[in-house]
Amino acid sequence: MIKLIECPRDAMQGLPDFIDTSIKAAYLNQLLQVGFDTIDFGSFVSPKAIPQMRDTAEVLDQLDLFGTHSKLLAIVANLRGAEDACQFEQIDYLGFPLSVSETFQQRNTNKSIQDALQAVEEIQNLCQTNGKQLVTYLSMGFGNPYGDPYSPELVAGFVQQLVDLDIQIISFADTTGSASPELIGSLYQINAxxxxxxxxxxxxxxxAQDLAPKINAALAAGCQRFDGALKGFGGCPMAKDELVGNVATEQLIALLQVKGYDLGLKMDEFAEALKLAQVVFK
Incomplete structure (x- = not known):
């Protein structure tokens, strides 16, 4: 079954103007009505690094989870953030960005890869103790612009280390938009x-014009978990000077529906979310 993960946190985090907490909560509450498997709703990270997410705890208090099956995911960058996130019963998943690029790991979390792997182990132990599940994102999973070593074999080595820690959800992240359909297909097939x-x-x-062949390659290789953000807003502010946007969820849904997938979404609620996105990201 296809799982769609909607990522308003990723869409918002790089915006220079602060979005009011009540507006964030209203948008998230609308997304919760759509029927996505998971909402990547916020992050517990340094407000100096990502000031847009400094109100994640306050936003969470305003979310109405009654009647929705969507699960909540919060991004953390260290053990302290994970400890903060674990205080909230409403949060199901913690997400940690582990990079296969030493340069990007330093830029994104101010850690070496070795230190980041140690943090992953500590956060995984914390998740298991607190009834959460860790989702590990392998950023720069399809190459990097910094000249750091990259190969599918290198990525497989990271996957093995995560498997050894009993981590069960691993998401390959094309942080700078450089993945080819061929590489996406082969990386998924090999690891699956x-x-x-x-x-x-x-x-x-x-x-947007490159989306269909990449999604088709992932589907053909067996991938059934996809992240997106309405209207394709966002991108990683730590990656490089120019942002490459997220997958537009409406395009992803259209591609999957044409192929006959039943996504279990309330499309009337999705239409309302699209309207609200235009207000939130004006």
């Missing part, structure tokens, strides 16, 4: 065959 018990996801940053 090697680790059949792992749920592998895809977090793309891409230009």
């Amino acid at each position: 065959q090697a680790f059949p018990a792992i749920e592998f996801g895809l977090h793309l940053h891409t230009q």
